[in-house]
Amino acid sequence: MISKKLQLSVLLCLFLLQGVHAQKMIGNETPEQKEKRMEWWTQDRFGMFIHWGLYAQPARHEWVKSYEGLSNEQYQKYFDEFNPDHFEPKKWAKQAKAAGMKYAVLTTKHHEGFCLFDSKFTDYKATNTGAKRDLVKEYVDAFRAEGIKVGFYYSLLDWHHPDYTMDENHPLTKKDKSDAAYARLNKGRDMAKYRQYMRNQITELLTKYGKIDILWLDFSFPKPNGRGKGKDDWASVELLKMIRKLQPGIIVDNRLDLDEYKDGADFVTPEQVGTAELAKYKGKTWETCQTFSGSWGYYRDENTWKTHKQLLDLLITSVSNGGNLILNVGPTARGEFDHRATSALDSLSQWMHANDKSIYNCTYAPDSYRVPQNTKLTYNPKTKRLYVHLYEYPADGKLILPGYNNKIKYAQFLNDSSELIYKPSGGDDLVVSLPVKKPGFTIPVVELVLQ
Incomplete structure (x- = not known):
């Protein structure tokens, strides 16, 4: 065991070293x-x-x-x-x-x-x-x-x-x-x-x-x-x-x-x-x-x-x-x-x-939006729109949005801005009704306008 005084000295040195490391710069931007x-x-x-x-x-x-x-x-x-x-x-x-x-x-x-x-x-x-x-x-x-x-x-x-x-x-x-x-x-x-x-x-x-x-x-x-x-x-x-x-x-x-x-x-x-x-x-x-x-x-x-x-x-x-x-x-x-x-x-x-x-102006989605099954999300923080990329098109025509109830105010396909109807499915989930025929894209995208 080392003394409390020595412990404090070591911690101070580590803090100073971290400060020096954090401040090491080539320019001043x-x-x-x-x-x-x-x-x-x-x-x-x-x-x-x-x-x-x-x-x-x-x-x-x-x-x-x-x-x-x-x-x-x-x-x-x-x-x-x-x-x-x-x-x-x-x-x-x-x-x-x-x-x-x-x-x-x-x-x-x-x-x-x-x-x-x-x-x-x-x-x-x-x-x-x-x-x-x-x-x-x-x-x-x-x-x-x-x-x-x-x-x-x-x-x-x-x-x-x-x-x-x-x-x-x-x-x-x-x-x-x-x-x-x-x-x-x-x-x-x-x-x-x-x-x-x-x-x-x-x-x-x-x-x-x-x-x-x-x-x-x-x-x-x-x-x-x-x-x-x-x-x-x-x-x-x-x-x-x-x-x-x-x-x-x-x-x-x-x-x-x-x-x-x-x-x-x-x-x-x-x-x-x-x-x-x-x-x-x-x-x-x-x-x-x-x-x-x-x-x-x-x-x-x-x-x-x-x-x-x-x-x-x-x-x-x-x-x-x-x-x-x-x-x-x-x-x-x-x-x-x-x-x-x-x-x-x-x-x-x-x-x-x-x-x-x-893709443009987008980044990762806020943690409060869970990723639906077989999809990936991108998010535009300026327009507050969430994009759901459908890697597998639901065979039953239902896209389940877990925990999205009261979080969105409109849904549409991104490729043609055609409306998609959605409703609560019990609890906090929403279900989006998709057409039987998949849009002509390998990975279609659903655009959600957030509350």
């Missing part, structure tokens, strides 16, 4: 200022990710260079042959808008190091390929014209740059991960020079294209003995300060390894997780990034494509837990969306056209 800056993003809820680069040509995963341990020389053929003759970003933007996506994020540079933009700090860029132009600029112009917010993805990793040092993901370490191999491969490499290169390129991206709404930096993987990379390798604190100075209103993801700072990121990014896992992010500011299939880049022979219902479930479950969904498309090497992606977007377009009010 208040919670209210952050909420205002993030407001459009938390209301829009649905975005498009676009992973596109040289890896679209081998068409067997965006990490193909790493997975297959390819050298720069072996990978060069993809640069030499890159010529996206069907690249029409205006078409991409129209497809995104039709699907209900309010913002977009394009890979300006992925881990392979190839730049879709005209950077003056490298020759490894689209303007030196058959494309012969700045593809990022065309993307920006096209998506802005459709009223879609514009975001950039930039890889912190770079498997092409001569100064980027070895780690467990680098293609050249695939065959030999010994200390001797690392030392040999790192000879002549200087991470400080790469950090400056990275800062220069991010500066270009944030100064040449007007207002940029989102910056997705990817990714940190701190590990001992040079096997990973984290905040010190990227000089993350100074990098984030620079980003905020160049684009004060920008929203930045959480992959700079700055968790110890209260303002080290704007949102968390659960990647490729199942819908059941999303509940644990409720109450946080978050966005789940997901693919139509199992790959981010175009993968010709990948066949685990999600169904329309699975995609809807991701979107609805994200919003019902107070988060966003950014859904990825991997264009082909010719610069167009694969027919499977186009089909998926078209199906989302039909559902969103009729039911988007249950």
Whole structure:
């Protein structure tokens, strides 16, 4: 046992440490200022990710260079042959808008190091390929014209740059991960020079294209003995300060390894997780990034494509837990969306056209509203409307709303605003009478106007 005096001293130290931790900040933005800056993003809820680069040509995963341990020389053929003759970003933007996506994020540079933009700090860029132009600029112009917010993805990793040092993901370490191999491969490499290169390129991206709404930096993987990379390798604190100075209103993801700072990121990014896992992010500011299939880049022979219902479930479950969904498309090497992606977007377009009010400006329902069986709820706190997503259409035509008696004043299908009759079923429950024939949507939505 320890003395009471010592106990009080320990508690005081813990309190002070907690205070220091809570106050650790990079900038001086208040919670209210952050909420205002993030407001459009938390209301829009649905975005498009676009992973596109040289890896679209081998068409067997965006990490193909790493997975297959390819050298720069072996990978060069993809640069030499890159010529996206069907690249029409205006078409991409129209497809995104039709699907209900309010913002977009394009890979300006992925881990392979190839730049879709005209950077003056490298020759490894689209303007030196058959494309012969700045593809990022065309993307920006096209998506802005459709009223879609514009975001950039930039890889912190770079498997092409001569100064980027070895780690467990680098293609050249695939065959030999010994200390001797690392030392040999790192000879002549200087991470400080790469950090400056990275800062220069991010500066270009944030100064040449007007207002940029989102910056997705990817990714940190701190590990001992040079096997990973984290905040010190990227000089993350100074990098984030620079980003905020160049684009004060920008929203930045959480992959700079700055968790110890209260303002080290704007949102968390659960990647490729199942819908059941999303509940644990409720109450946080978050966005789940997901693919139509199992790959981010175009993968010709990948066949685990999600169904329309699975995609809807991701979107609805994200919003019902107070988060966003950014859904990825991997264009082909010719610069167009694969027919499977186009089909998926078209199906989302039909559902969103009729039911988007249950997504935009919505979040999780108040705890006082229990979730009816085989449904998921979203809620618009401004209009005070509750949305019941029918995952299974009741065979008997009766939707039981548990404990909803005296809580609602009108019910209708969201897709056509057609009235639904309801009445008490005994106790505090209500029963809503649904038509025998299910509306023509995989997941119909009932809109409840609350008291």
